[in-house]
Amino acid sequence: MTRASAPDTGPAAxxxxxxxxxxxxxxxVTGVVLGVGTLTMDVPANVTSPGPQLFPTxxxxxxxxxxxxxxxxxxxRPEPEQIAAPxxxxxxxxxAPFTAAAAPAVPVGDAETATSPxxxxxxxxxxxxxDASTEDATETRVRSNRWAVTGLVGTIVAFIALLEPxxxxxxxxxxxxxxxxxxxxxRPVFDLFLSLTVSSLVQLAFSAGLGLSLPPGVLAGVx
Amino acid sequence: xxxxxxLGDGFLTILTPMNMLWVLVGxxxxxxxxxxxxxxxxxxxALLLPVTFSLDPVGAFxxxxxxxxxxxxxxxxAGILMNTPGNSTAIAGSIEGHRMAKSGxxxxxxxTAAIGAFIxxxxxSVLVVFFAPYLAELATIFGPAEYLALAVFAFVxxxxxxxxxxxxxxxxxxxxLAISLVGVDGMSGAARFTGGLPELFDGINIxxxxxxxxxxxxxxxxxxxxGTKEDxxxxxxxxxxxLSRKEIRLAMPAWLRGTAIGVPFGIIPVGGSEVPTFLAYxxxxxxxxxxxxxxxxxxxxxxxxxxxxAGNATAGTAMGALLALGLPTSATAxxxxxxxxxxxxxxxPLLFERASDLVWALLASFFVAMVVxxxxxxxxxxxxxxxxKVPRHYxxxxxxxxxxxxxxxxxxxxLDLVLVLAIGLLGFAMRxxxxxxAPVLIAVxxxxxxxxxxxxxxxxxxxxxxxxxxxxxTIVLYLVLVxxxxxxxxxxxxxxxxxxxxxxxxx
Numbered sequence: 001m002t003r004a005s006a007p008d009t010g011p012a013a014x015x016x017x018x019x020x021x022x023x024x025x026x027x028x029v030t031g032v033v034l035g036v037g038t039l040t041m042d043v044p045a046n047v048t049s050p051g052p053q054l055f056p057t058x059x060x061x062x063x064x065x066x067x068x069x070x071x072x073x074x075x076x077r078p079e080p081e082q083i084a085a086p087x088x089x090x091x092x093x094x095x096a097p098f099t100a101a102a103a104p105a106v107p108v109g110d111a112e113t114a115t116s117p118x119x120x121x122x123x124x125x126x127x128x129x130x131d132a133s134t135e136d137a138t139e140t141r142v143r144s145n146r147w148a149v150t151g152l153v154g155t156i157v158a159f160i161a162l163l164e165p166x167x168x169x170x171x172x173x174x175x176x177x178x179x180x181x182x183x184x185x186x187r188p189v190f191d192l193f194l195s196l197t198v199s200s201l202v203q204l205a206f207s208a209g210l211g212l213s214l215p216p217g218v219l220a221g222v223x
Numbered sequence: 224x225x226x227x228x229x230l231g232d233g234f235l236t237i238l239t240p241m242n243m244l245w246v247l248v249g250x251x252x253x254x255x256x257x258x259x260x261x262x263x264x265x266x267x268x269a270l271l272l273p274v275t276f277s278l279d280p281v282g283a284f285x286x287x288x289x290x291x292x293x294x295x296x297x298x299x300x301a302g303i304l305m306n307t308p309g310n311s312t313a314i315a316g317s318i319e320g321h322r323m324a325k326s327g328x329x330x331x332x333x334x335t336a337a338i339g340a341f342i343x344x345x346x347x348s349v350l351v352v353f354f355a356p357y358l359a360e361l362a363t364i365f366g367p368a369e370y371l372a373l374a375v376f377a378f379v380x381x382x383x384x385x386x387x388x389x390x391x392x393x394x395x396x397x398x399x400l401a402i403s404l405v406g407v408d409g410m411s412g413a414a415r416f417t418g419g420l421p422e423l424f425d426g427i428n429i430x431x432x433x434x435x436x437x438x439x440x441x442x443x444x445x446x447x448x449x450g451t452k453e454d455x456x457x458x459x460x461x462x463x464x465x466l467s468r469k470e471i472r473l474a475m476p477a478w479l480r481g482t483a484i485g486v487p488f489g490i491i492p493v494g495g496s497e498v499p500t501f502l503a504y505x506x507x508x509x510x511x512x513x514x515x516x517x518x519x520x521x522x523x524x525x526x527x528x529x530x531x532x533a534g535n536a537t538a539g540t541a542m543g544a545l546l547a548l549g550l551p552t553s554a555t556a557x558x559x560x561x562x563x564x565x566x567x568x569x570x571x572p573l574l575f576e577r578a579s580d581l582v583w584a585l586l587a588s589f590f591v592a593m594v595v596x597x598x599x600x601x602x603x604x605x606x607x608x609x610x611x612k613v614p615r616h617y618x619x620x621x622x623x624x625x626x627x628x629x630x631x632x633x634x635x636x637x638l639d640l641v642l643v644l645a646i647g648l649l650g651f652a653m654r655x656x657x658x659x660x661a662p663v664l665i666a667v668x669x670x671x672x673x674x675x676x677x678x679x680x681x682x683x684x685x686x687x688x689x690x691x692x693x694x695x696x697t698i699v700l701y702l703v704l705v706x707x708x709x710x711x712x713x714x715x716x717x718x719x720x721x722x723x724x725x726x727x728x729x730x
Contacts, residue, residue: 041414049681052408069394148449159640182446183615184449
């Protein structure tokens with residue numbers, strides 16, 4: 001939320017390299033939720049000490065402490081303005097650091113023009129997609145594709161909403177198609193057939209092979 | 224010798240056509256996810272969890288064993304041929320492996336990796352067969368205080384070692400612990416952080432957490448990286464498929480040394496095979512520099528042999544530690560522990576008594592899986608590399624469909640789908656900002672155990688905290704932990720100072 005209100009002058013450029021603040025923010029919120037939840041917890045009367053409130057208290061405090069420490073760390077050591085090489089296959093493992101090889105000094109004006117459209121053209125149609133789409137508003141576009149993430153998360157939200165009314169076959173088709181599209185597929189018609197095939201195969205395998213039931217939805221009578 | 228008899232029974236159980244099919248399916252699937260960068264056996268097992276629910280446990284677990292080892296066989300293929308290791312466990316082996324491929328010895332590098340994985344896996348499985356029952360027996364004397372110490376050890380060790388920064392590792396750990404708190408407290412019956420939703424009284428399903436963190440988080444991360452240039456140039460696999468006698472003479476000691484390095488790391492919770500593979504690589508490099516004809520830097524066969532053997536040796540003994548102690552030492556082991564729980568089984572000393580058939584069938588399946596994987600990987604590694612040509616977007620669409628489907632199939636609750644998306648976004652944020660995922664999984668799995676054991680110990684001692692450090696085992700565990708973390712901190716501080724000193728004159 002801090003970034004959404006930031007004007008596209010100094011603070012925007014400052015914060016865009018520190019989008020990592022979302023993690024300490026999340027920790028802080030978690031800590032507060034744990035604290036409130038612990039205080040308002042209904043504890044049965046005959047509980048032996050240590051009761052059910054001890055661990056939440058400790059972990060809640062831990063959340064706040066690490067939120068502060070991590071926040072300081074992110075503020076002091078921001079991400080480089082540009083990364084030279086694209087993240088290779090290792091980035092997926094989660095352990096690889098973002099290699100900051102020879103970050104060339106980008107003129108400040110450059111960084112601003114890069115961030116300003118993203119700040120204005122960010123309608124955030126979905127609250128669920130919010131934290132994913134805003135945190136990518138950095139000028140180092142090499143590693144953050146906001147539209148792909150928004151499209152992907154939007155597809156999944158739509159799938160969750162439509163699964164029971166529409167049934168697996170249609171919503172599953174939509175899910176495959178939408179994810180493929182947001183990940184860069186450029187053959188919408190072919191994808192449609194592929195998605196339908198995948199979705200039907202899954203339905204067959206699940207109901208015939210494994211005996212698990214999937215919601216039939218609007219196609220209830222057909223099958 | 225009782226072990227051998229039991230193992231024989233285990234072989235009898237799994238040498239049926241149906242169970243052999245599960246081994247084969249697991250091996251194929253494991254190799255596939257191993258070859259593909261970004262996918263790993265932890266994610267594959269997480270995705271399989273919901274689907275295998277209707278299988279019998281033996282079939283499911285031998286398939287998981289195939290996936291587990293298959294991931295370690297396959298991960299070197301992409302590393303050697305493309306210099307993009309399929310998994311972090313293959314980074315060390317790929318350094319020299321890719322150089323071998325560049326100098327026209329790709330086939331030999333692939334063969335060395337496959338045979339190394341085979342040797343490391345077989346030797347550590349033999350050790351597990353003979354020592355796991357003793358380890359389980361030792362664990363029967365463990366009380367609440369000892370289990371708490373083990374859990375704390377696992378928490379801190381995995382957070383400290385897996386991540387570049389201990390701070391990020393511990394932050395990930397705390398996130399996991401917070402997630403594990405949701406649900407009705409087993410000891411007092413108090414509902415915690417459920418928001419009054421009855422769906423959350425049982426806590427957040429472990430399938431939801433693993434699928435969200437490992438599968439959906441990765442898919443979102445891939446979406447965020449869309450548009451980055453990716454080098455998918457597969458080198459042709461040229462050279463002889465079989466190793467010459469000279470090459471075997473070079474590789475054999477490295478395979479054995481790698482195994483020796485890998486074996487102890489399965490029992491120490493440092494998050495799997497990354498650390499031992501790099502240790503093995505470093506050892507081989509140092510030993511290689513003593514030789515006049517050292518090929519290090521130009522594709523040394525030892526540099527592939529050591530790490531690959533170490534990786535699989537670690538995976539083997541990690542399974543031993545999981546079965547005998549109930550202690551997961553890596554993300555994959557944590558997911559497997561979740562699988563055991565899904566079948567109502569609790570790994571640990573009692574598992575050898577209560578589900579002895581399953582345990583020995585599983586151990587026997589390690590050997591079968593290893594042979595199957597050697598056959599699948601030794602001659603066909605270049606074929607597996609063709610998998611890399613599958614368009615990324617279809618692959619990850621399939622994973623998303625499978626993830627959402629699996630989550631819904633286990634519970635038929637829409638809330639679980641919402642949760643899996645939320646946890647997927649968390650997993651993405653963690654990947655994006657360099658927080659390791661493994662501590663979250665370990666915390667979610669061991670968090671409730673740590674809390675229960677702590678409260679049990681305190682209840683027995685009537686609130687006297689010294690009971691936590693009253694036995695030799697607990698004292699040793701905490702001492703080793705403190706010494707280890709201190710050593711690591713000193714080493715990292717030194718490395719940082721050296722790095723700044725080196726950067727200083729240059730700047």
